[in-house]
Amino acid sequence: MPPVRNPILPGFNPDPSILRVGEDYYIATSTFEWYPGVQIHHSKDLANWDLLIRPLNRKSQLDMRGEPDSCGVWAPCLSYDGDMFWLVYTDVKRKDGSFKDAHNFIVTAPDIEGPWSDPIFVNSSGFDPSLFHDDDGRKWFVNMMWDHRSSPRAFAGIALQEFDPVLGKLVGPRKNIFKGTELDLVEGPHLYKRNGWYYLLTAEGGTAYEHACTLARARDIRGPYEVHPQKHILTSKDAPFAALQRSGHGSIVDTEGGKTYLVHLTGRPVGQERRCVLGRETAIQEVYWRDDWFYVENGPVPSLYTNVPGVYDDSDYWARKYYQFENGLHKDLQWLRTPETDRIFSVENGKLILIGRESIGSWFEQALVARRQTHFSYDAETVIDFSPSDERQFAGLVAYYCRYNFFYLTVTANSDGEREISVMSSEASWPDGDLKFPQQTRIAIPKEGKVRLALNIRGGQSLQFFYALEGQELEKVGSVLDASILSDECGGHQAHGSFTGAFVGLACSDLNGTARGAVFDHFVYSPVQDATDRYEIDSQRHT
Template identity: 80%
Template sequence: MPSVRNPILPGFNPDPSIVRVGDDYYIATSTFEWYPGVQIHHSKDLANWELVIRPLNRKSQLDMRGDPDSCGIWAPCLTHDGEKFWLVYTDVKRKDGSFKDCHNYIVSAPSIEGPWSDPVYANSSGFDPSLFHDDDGKKWFVNMLIDHRCRPRVFAGIVLQEFDPAANKLVGPKKNIFKGTELDLVEGPHLYKRNGWYYLLTAEGGTAYEHACTLARSRDIWGPYQVHPENPILSSKDAPFAALQRAGHGDIVETPDGKTYLVHLCGRPITQKRRCVLGRETAIQEAFWKDDWLYMKNGPVPSLRVEVPGTPDDSKYWAEQRYTFEKELHKDFQWLRTPETERIFRLGDGKLTLIGRESIGSWFEQALVARRQTHFSYDAETVVDFSPTDERQFSGLPAYYCRYNFFYLTVTADSNGQRELLLMSSEISYPEGKLRMPLPEPIQIPNEGKVKLALTIRGDKLQFYYALEDDKLKSFGPVYDASVISDECGGHQAHGSFTGAFVGMACSDLNGTALSTKFDYFIYRPVKYGSDRYEI
């Protein structure tokens, strides 16, 4: 049987929810503050996956302006009831501190391509909702419960309540059916039914290196739930040298021939500081049932290679991507928070025009269009046409994690209007969010003409380059530590940064005059470099 090398969805693709409909498999993953919301990938064989849709793509469904970093869309759950698809998700408006403002919604569609409905509000009692379709026709909504009194913890357990699709609301009693185990921080619930047992799969241990999957079962959906005799069923917490770390938050699927697989998030740290520059990724493990309990085929530590029905084709993964800008933005690209795209970008004449808005650190409206970093080493390149009048207008090429953590090569001007190149970085500046000073000395350039901007990342080393007109690229600035563009340096306490590294194009006009800039193309070129341990 062929095997696939984990992760199956490399780069920022956390909190996977998987469903099979006939011969088709779909995985939904979290997108947090990146718009449109929720990524759904499709596969026929569990080996080769393609992004098919981001269903939360209009203002009536999602508006994240003001959502802090690593808030927004958390842990979607994708299911099918035999007639249509259901997607439940959380839009988090605040996560730090004792209070967490988490609003849960439900959308549905006749096919994966849509049309996806406007959202139905469910509740705001916690995050990570899922929808379970019981064999008697009832639908059950489960989510973790937040208790700000912290008695004994903020993560207070898993709550169950019936959902009435005719009335479009939760109905009947609700109950805390599972308080979690000593692993703590219980979240990410999924319900299943098999052989008369109800199974509750949860994530525990937080999202860092203690993360785990816990399984419990009951004869009654309301409980009590008995914990798996060899809990956790999946974790890297006791295997610090395993290639896949931070393993947890899973979901279960069966193949047409009866095999069982678990998809889960993971991270692949680099450097001795153990930083996951690609964020939390999606991996897969083969499982089996014994005595009505689920076990991982190769034990609880996640395997790097797993047998699956299909043979992976890695050619697309290593192919150079040259993006041009014709009628629509390529599906690899996303932007931050806003559904009003006409205010931040437009396409025409083969160019991407970004409309200068707020700073690159804004939580409201910024013109930043970027794609995920999905390789540990790569080159990126673009050409910018921008005519700033002062230092408050800048546009260029950022390597970005969040407002507290980015590197940014810009075309800007000094206070006299002389155009120049300026490098800005905000390395691990939490909680101030300040630029790292002193900035590298700017390079004066002519006031007219296009500028080629580029960067290379080789593992933990980042270098910027520039060229005027048809000149050759020249390096600019120091070699930066690329590993800080990672969850571990994302500007929050442990278990608090949830996205991944991006690279792309940005434009800011802090004068409020909406000065625009044009980009001719964008290149993302994967590079095979360094230890094979970290590459697919």
């Protein structure tokens, strides 16, 4: 049986929480400021995964307006107690500086596809919560503790407290059960039980190249916990040339056949700057048990290829995606922060209408609909009908990471109301967020008529924009741009503070406040297999 190639969830899919119910496997991953919240993927064989649902999809569950980049939904934990699905998550309102305003919630559902309940507020003492269902029927809430007095090294350990599902709140004393190792920054806790041992799997070392999974165990759930003989059961921190880097924050699952697997986040850097342009992805490793400890096969460095029960079919991964809007938005598409979608977009007559709101990069209300970049090389295009009155109205095609990192090909107008094509960017502009205009010579276009906009990205490092009027061929707009800045390493707060991933999609702004709309006929995302795509290179090297 050929092994599956990592990552199994390519593109922005970090902090995986894996669960098996019968023959079905589920992985929940973080979505941060992108709406709806939490991605849950489904598989029957651990090799082939489909996006099933985003359960936090209404205002009563999640409203992230005003939350900074890389805040929002952190590190969900998905579990099942034999009767009900439980999803625990953090909604982070502030992450920079000494304070973390991080509120933890629980939602439940009788079926994985819902309906999911309104949230129960649990606590705000730290982030990355999980819920452990013990075999005596008790439920335990676990999260990291944040101590603002110790900033910037404010990771104070892992807190444990009983959760009463009838009362819907925490009960009894809270105990700090694990302070972590010298690697520091202990977070992402998950509890498991096997052969009378409680196992505490945590993440350490931050989210960049020192990241790791750390394992400890105890006979009593409250501890004391002894650390694994290896300490860090999975990490790339001592293997700078491994294909999978930034590896950590994992969870485990047992198959029906008795094998155990670890899923974990990872990144695949490109270029001399080692930038992970696809963000933090989800990979899988087989583990084995010895002396009541588990070890990663061929670990602790994660393997690019892993044996799983299923055989991977890559046809969908390489398929061209032509998004039409007759039935609303495709499940691949998301937007930023707001649950009030009628204020930023509508679908009419099979077309997507984006309603011009605040500027590109606004933390409150911007009209941007996009999908994850899941390939190092791809083409994207759309057809837009937009009639701006001046330079304060613009709409078009955008490659986006955050307010500090984007490239935006726009249809706009000059101060005299004449339409033009223009490129704007905010290239690694933290902390000021100032715009740059790499295309200094704007292109005049007729006052009316549809415009075709396109871009290509190659190897995760170069970006070229194109445009065409109706009935004409695409022409280049401006010079080649550095696409690698659409990465955690350049995302405003660098690798330890930028947590999402690159998107590509459609946007519209009206800084006059008149909500002028732009009409989009379709949106196309076409993966490109070329020699610069590491995913393909690694496959060829393996063969």
